[in-house]
Amino acid sequence: MRRGPHALAGGLLRGCLAIVSAVLLVAHLVLFVPGLGLGLVFLLPWPMAMMRRVTDAARRACGDLPRPYRDRPAPPEPEPDGRFRHDRVLYRSAFWPRQLGYLNWVLGDPATWRDVGWMLTNPVVGGVLGFGPAALVVGGLAVATGAGPWWIPVGLAMVVLGVLVAPAAVRAHDSWTRRLLGPPQPTFRSVKVWLGERFVTLAKLLALGGLTVVSVALAGISVLALALFCVGIVGALPEFATVTRQFTATRRRLAEQWSGVPIQTPYRPEPPLPQRRPDGLYEVGDQLYKSKGWTRFFQRIDWVWHDPATWRDLLWTATDPIVGGALVAASVGAVAYGLAELTVPALVRLARVEDPPRLAFLADRPVLALLAGLSMVVAGALFAPTALRLHGRWTAVLLAPTAKARLASRVEQLTVSRDDATSAQAAELRRIERDLHDGAQGRLVAVGLALGAVEALIDTDPAAARRLVADARESTARALAELRDLVRGVRPPVLAERGLVEAVRALALDSPVPVTVSTDLVGRPAEPVEAAVYFVVSEALVNTAKHAAATQVSIVFGYADGLLTTRIADDGRGGADPALGSGLRGMRHRLAAFDGTVRLVSPVGGPTTVTLEVPCALSSPRTSTSSGKGSSSC
Amino acid sequence: MRVVLAEDLYLLREGLKQLLTAHGFEIVAAVDNGPDLLRALLAERPDVAVVDVRLPPTQTDEGLQAALAARRAVPGLPVLVLSQHVERLYARELLADGTGGVGYLLKDRVFNADQFVDAVRRVAAGGTAMDPDVIAKLFARGDHNVGRLTPREREVLELMAEGRSNAAIGQRLFLSESAVGKHTANIFGKLGLTASDDDNRRVLAVLAYLDGAR
Numbered sequence: 001m002r003r004g005p006h007a008l009a010g011g012l013l014r015g016c017l018a019i020v021s022a023v024l025l026v027a028h029l030v031l032f033v034p035g036l037g038l039g040l041v042f043l044l045p046w047p048m049a050m051m052r053r054v055t056d057a058a059r060r061a062c063g064d065l066p067r068p069y070r071d072r073p074a075p076p077e078p079e080p081d082g083r084f085r086h087d088r089v090l091y092r093s094a095f096w097p098r099q100l101g102y103l104n105w106v107l108g109d110p111a112t113w114r115d116v117g118w119m120l121t122n123p124v125v126g127g128v129l130g131f132g133p134a135a136l137v138v139g140g141l142a143v144a145t146g147a148g149p150w151w152i153p154v155g156l157a158m159v160v161l162g163v164l165v166a167p168a169a170v171r172a173h174d175s176w177t178r179r180l181l182g183p184p185q186p187t188f189r190s191v192k193v194w195l196g197e198r199f200v201t202l203a204k205l206l207a208l209g210g211l212t213v214v215s216v217a218l219a220g221i222s223v224l225a226l227a228l229f230c231v232g233i234v235g236a237l238p239e240f241a242t243v244t245r246q247f248t249a250t251r252r253r254l255a256e257q258w259s260g261v262p263i264q265t266p267y268r269p270e271p272p273l274p275q276r277r278p279d280g281l282y283e284v285g286d287q288l289y290k291s292k293g294w295t296r297f298f299q300r301i302d303w304v305w306h307d308p309a310t311w312r313d314l315l316w317t318a319t320d321p322i323v324g325g326a327l328v329a330a331s332v333g334a335v336a337y338g339l340a341e342l343t344v345p346a347l348v349r350l351a352r353v354e355d356p357p358r359l360a361f362l363a364d365r366p367v368l369a370l371l372a373g374l375s376m377v378v379a380g381a382l383f384a385p386t387a388l389r390l391h392g393r394w395t396a397v398l399l400a401p402t403a404k405a406r407l408a409s410r411v412e413q414l415t416v417s418r419d420d421a422t423s424a425q426a427a428e429l430r431r432i433e434r435d436l437h438d439g440a441q442g443r444l445v446a447v448g449l450a451l452g453a454v455e456a457l458i459d460t461d462p463a464a465a466r467r468l469v470a471d472a473r474e475s476t477a478r479a480l481a482e483l484r485d486l487v488r489g490v491r492p493p494v495l496a497e498r499g500l501v502e503a504v505r506a507l508a509l510d511s512p513v514p515v516t517v518s519t520d521l522v523g524r525p526a527e528p529v530e531a532a533v534y535f536v537v538s539e540a541l542v543n544t545a546k547h548a549a550a551t552q553v554s555i556v557f558g559y560a561d562g563l564l565t566t567r568i569a570d571d572g573r574g575g576a577d578p579a580l581g582s583g584l585r586g587m588r589h590r591l592a593a594f595d596g597t598v599r600l601v602s603p604v605g606g607p608t609t610v611t612l613e614v615p616c617a618l619s620s621p622r623t624s625t626s627s628g629k630g631s632s633s634c
Numbered sequence: 635m636r637v638v639l640a641e642d643l644y645l646l647r648e649g650l651k652q653l654l655t656a657h658g659f660e661i662v663a664a665v666d667n668g669p670d671l672l673r674a675l676l677a678e679r680p681d682v683a684v685v686d687v688r689l690p691p692t693q694t695d696e697g698l699q700a701a702l703a704a705r706r707a708v709p710g711l712p713v714l715v716l717s718q719h720v721e722r723l724y725a726r727e728l729l730a731d732g733t734g735g736v737g738y739l740l741k742d743r744v745f746n747a748d749q750f751v752d753a754v755r756r757v758a759a760g761g762t763a764m765d766p767d768v769i770a771k772l773f774a775r776g777d778h779n780v781g782r783l784t785p786r787e788r789e790v791l792e793l794m795a796e797g798r799s800n801a802a803i804g805q806r807l808f809l810s811e812s813a814v815g816k817h818t819a820n821i822f823g824k825l826g827l828t829a830s831d832d833d834n835r836r837v838l839a840v841l842a843y844l845d846g847a848r
Contacts, residue, residue: 473745480742484719493719497687497694506723510771 007166008134014173015130017058022123024054045099048106055115055181058122062174065182068111073101110184118180129173136162201384202332204258208391209328211251212321218244219317238300244313248399255399259392266309266401269412271299309405316398323394331380331387338376345369421593428490435486443479447472491531500530501557504537508555512545513570519557523618525564529594533566533612536587536598540568540610543583548572548608559618566612574606587612635758638680639664640671640697641716642689650684650744657751668696675704675711682758686741687717687724698724709733714757716741720767725841729762732838737763737797753797762797762837769795772841782824790817795840 028047052069059065076084076097083090086097106112137159144155218240225240245267252263273295274282281288282295284302289295304310401409450472457465487493495503501519508515524530537555544550550572558565587598587610596614637659641647644666651661663674667690675683683704689696701713714737715728728736737757743765744750753763769792773780783791786807793803800814807814818836822828827839 477742477745480718480740488719493717494721494723502723506721509722509726 005163005166007170008137008163010170011130011133011166011173013061013130014126014170015134017054017061018123018126018130020054020057021119021126024051025119025123028119045102045106048112051115051119055118058118058177059181062177062181065178068114068181068183070105070109070111073105076101114180114184118177121180125176126173129169129176133162133166133169136165198381198384201388202335202381205328205384205388205391206332208254208258208324208388209332211254212324212328214247215317215320215324218247219314219321222314222317234301235297238304241304241310241313244310244317248313248316251395252399255392255395259388259395261389261392261396263396263400264406264409266312266399266405268303268307268309268405268408271303273299308402312398312402316395319398320395324391327387327391327394331384334376334380334383336380338373338378338380341369341373341376343373417592417595420589424589424593432486432490435482439482439486440479443475443482447475447479450475492534495530495534499524500534503530503534504555504557507534507538507541508553511541511553513541513550513553515541515553515555517555517557521557521559521564521618523620525614525616525618529564529596529614529616532590532594532596533564533614536590536612537566537568539583539587543576544568544570544572544608547576548574548606550606550608562615562617564612564614564616564618567609568612569607569609572606572608573604574602574608575604576600576602576608635659635682635755636662636678636680637754638662638671638674638678638683640666640668640674640683640685640689640700642666642686646741646744653744653747654684654751654754657747659754667691668700671697672700672703675700676707679708679711682712682714682754684714684716684754687715695724698727702727705731705733705736710735710760712757712760713737714739714754714763716744720765720771722768722771725764725768729838729841734762734838735760738768739763739765740767756797764796764837764841766792766796780825783821787817787821787824790814791821791840794818794821795837797837 024047027050031047056067059067076086076094078084078094079090083092084094084097085091086100091097140155140158140160140162142155143158144152147155222240222244225236228234229237249265252265256262273292274284277283277288281290282292284295284298287298289298450468454465454468454472457468492503492506494506501517501521505517508517525533541553544553548570550570553568553570556565556567556569558567584598584600591598591612591614594614594616596612599611599613600608601611602608635658637654639647639650639654639661641650641664647664647666651664654661662678662680665671665674669691671683671685671689674680683701685697685701687695687698689700698715701715705711705713709731710733712735713728715724716739717724718741720738720740725738728738735757737753739750739753743753756763772795773788773792780788780791789807790803793806798806800811800818803809804811804814809817825840
């Protein structure tokens with residue numbers, strides 16, 4: 001019985017918290033209205049700070065709940081020029097960045113909003129649960145003493161009841177506070193997530209269903225464009241095809257994002273304007289045209305007409321409403337009809353409709369209707385993800401490129417990369433030829449001339465001959481040095497002798513920035529691949545040294561599933577723009593010849609990561625190097 | 635002094651043979667590939683080996699690998715490696731065991747017969763002969779502490795790293811030996827190395843410092 005009075009006191013304390021939260025609510029309104037309404041943003045952190053102080057007190061009072069807040073952000077650091085950055089704006093003083101960072105921190109924390117929920121509801125819930133038992137006791141005492149002798153048992157009963165319910169009220173209050181102010185409850189959340197996912201899936205399906213209406217319209221317009229084409233009005237065809245392509249592009253994107261079915265674009269690339277013939281006309285098919293505009297016009301028609309993807313698009317716009325519509329109906333329709341089944345009979349009864357709408361079959365059998373409706377909602381919701389996935393598959397059937405189109409685009413891509421490779425090779429050969437011509441060749445001519453003169457002078461003027469021999473030796477030394485540099489640029493010695501990893505280690509030794517190289521390659525890629533990757537890494541290291549202001553670079557080689565991966569990461573300032581500079585383009589071209597790719601990730605503020613991926617095979621491992629496998633710090 | 639020679643280009647091999655014979659060396663074996671070199675080194679135990687990095691059958695760093703293998707079997711076996719190019723990576727591997735008696739020179743250095751023979755003798759005596767290019771590459775990296783050296787001290791450091799004694803450095807730079815001694819003491823002080831009189835230890839310390847400190 002001692003717990004009763006104790007709990008009563010606890011209840012009073014919790015009741016006081018309810019009063020405080022009511023006061024807090026008023027203060028919030030006073031500060032929030034000008035804060036948000038008038039844009040006086042600096043007023044906003046105050047109520048937040050106040051609220052956290054109060055909720056902290058509530059947490060302590062209700063059994064020392066842990067604080068759920070995120071950590072406070074560090075104060076803004078000045079940029080090198082003394083200004084302060086927030087998002088994409090630079091400020092002269094630290095005031096605004098601090099305020100805005102504080103605001104982001106507070107408003108971005110889900111715990112803040114749970115605090116707000118507590119503040120809004122606590123004046124009532126906390127008040128009733130906190131003061132309720134105490135009010136019963138006080139009221140009972142008042143009744144027992146003031147309302148006459150007959151009321152004394154009633155008053156006493158009220159007091160006893162108040163003391164008895166006090167612990168339960170405190171427990172209820174605390175568990176409710178824990179739910180709002182403590183760390184989020186995982187079970188509760190996963191149910192929410194599950195329901196949310198179903199809801200989002202259903203909404204996506206509904207949206208796809210809505211888009212079928214657009215499909216119908218597009219199919220109609222395309223048929224119209226074809227009809228016009230048949231009667232000789234040909235200009236509309238490419239325009240409608242373009243509109244259809246935009247729509248199908250959206251659907252392809254949705255199939256990838258929503259259904260997880262990636263679909264490539266199947267269209268042939270638009271052909272470039274043909275070369276002018278000697279007589280000044282343009283040739284398209286069997287026709288000759290005089291002006292650029294008409295050439296382009298007919299070329300576009302030709303292009304659209306002869307692309308099978310155009311006809312597959314048309315077929316898809318006509319059939320999507322049927323197949324896609326069926327999938328949507330099977331899931332969203334089931335849920336909607338189930339909901340109707342659940343609610344309509346009840347509404348019919350409530351509204352006393354004489355002739356129930358035929359929408360609800362079981363209007364006169366409420367229990368059966370309830371069960372049928374519920375099972376339809378559940379079945380529809382369960383089927384929704386499958387329906388979404390099937391929808392993506394169905395989209396791929398007609399909107400993905402055919403095997404032939406894929407081959408055609410592959411041929412196109414190979415042609416481009418072969419052109420790149422051959423022109424790069426030609427440029428390289430030109431450079432080597434020029435270097436040899438200007439350097440070593442010239443020096444050897446000089447040596448020959450000097451030796452000729454020596455032959456003539458050796459008897460008459462031995463001193464001059466000796467001087468010339470010294471000159472000739474000097475020339476050969478220089479020629480050798482130039483040839484050495486040339487060889488290094490063509491096929492670096494360590495690359496030739498030890499392969500990619502050791503060559504990159506040698507490169508790392510010469511880098512002004514400390515570089516660590518690690519690898520789990522067993523075996524070596526083909527020599528051309530090694531050379532391409534080596535030169536790209538070399539270029540990346542040069543860029544890092546020049547622009548990144550990095551203190552540490554790491555290069556990691558890996559190989560998995562037929563893909564050689566090289567990751568070059570630095571801790572520099574980032575912000576490398578792939579659009580700027582020809583360096584990255586050069587890297588891409590070098591690797592494109594091997595179907596390799598270059599990926600650059602460089603957010604402002606760093607770090608920068610360049611990832612090279614080249615599909616290739618590895619030869620069996622060689623055991624010639626002394627440093628071998630593993631990582632070494634240079 | 636007994637020499638094993640490994641060089642796959644016939645003309646250069648014969649040229650080196652003549653040059654070394656003319657300077658009083660005895661060529662005990664002249665080979666043109668890696669496996670033969672390793673066999674000759676282990677069988678003959680020469681006073682010094684002159685080895686080309688790139689040798690048949692693989693035309694990769696066969697010569698260097700054979701030299702390193704021989705030095706693992708016979709610690710301190712003096713080896714002078716010749717190459718068309720110098721790589722710090724290889725220099726580091728040669729110096730790694732810290733026993734000295736190693737050299738690493740560009741083939742061009744053969745042009746100057748006296749200096750080349752001097753380098754061979756230094757290596758044979760357990761000293762070090764590093765190509766100026768290796769040293770230049772080490773300096774090119776722009777180390778913080780090296781930047782604090784005076785130009786004269788840098789010159790002394792370069793020659794020291796090539797493996798030269800104080801007397802030889804003094805001769806080169808037209809300084810007295812005691813002046814060079816003073817410079818080397820300053821250099822060791824600025825780089826935070828322990829001073830030493832042993833030529834080989836001195837070179838290894840300098841190279842280790844330049845290679846390791848960043």
